[in-house]
């Protein structure tokens with residue numbers, strides 16, 4: 001039975017978005033507190049007691065141990081509440097999903113959020129380093145080509161079914177397709193993204209305005 005999920009983190013954080021998308025896909029009840037960025041609250045002794053890094057998201061299930069690191073939180077929720085193919089029981093099948101989830105966290109989110117999103121959206125126009133953005137896009141597109149190869153032969157990143165790997169990968173795509181950059185052509189990724197936008201949980205928790213984060 002589901003306990004009470006408490007989640008600390010603002011809606012505009014990409015990591016919080018991945019978590020909230022997962023929570024909604026698993027149909028879990030939750031309470032979310034706006035913490036971080038303009039809301040602050042992540043440098044108080046109480047918050048640092050839960051997460052010494054002072055970052056969001058943080059999750060507590062039924063008052064249990066605070067969990068931070070989005071990858072760990074997602075794996076916890078998938079293990080505790082996921083069913084079927086989302087986070088398979090069989091170790092080989094689970095490792096396949098986990099491998100793509102980890103890949104997406106490191107190579108997709110890692111090469112997009114700081115190197116591209118921050119430089120384009122969270123940097124004032126006058127300070128924008130177009131050369132660095134172009135070179136970061138080159139790196140990102142090399143990884144996106146790997147996803148393109150996967151999605152050309154199957155509907156989801158790790159295979160035939162929607163899994164935790166799609167959460168770690170797909171949440172980055174809203175911002176990738178929304179910001180003002182030179183995109184390369186990845187038809188299978190684009191179709192996959194269009195399909196994600198039809199999922200109510202994705203539309204509600206990932207397609208969130210990032211205007212609050214814009215630098216003037």
Ligand SMILES: N[C@@H](CCC(=O)N[C@@H](CS)C(=O)NCC(=O)O)C(=O)O
Pocket residue numbers: 013014015016035036037038042054055056057068069070071
């Ligand atoms: N590795 C951590 C990174 C967490 C992180 O950097 N969170 C950002 C938001 S995406 C944060 O807390 N920023 C400070 C703030 O919002 O004030 C994770 O995956 O959870």
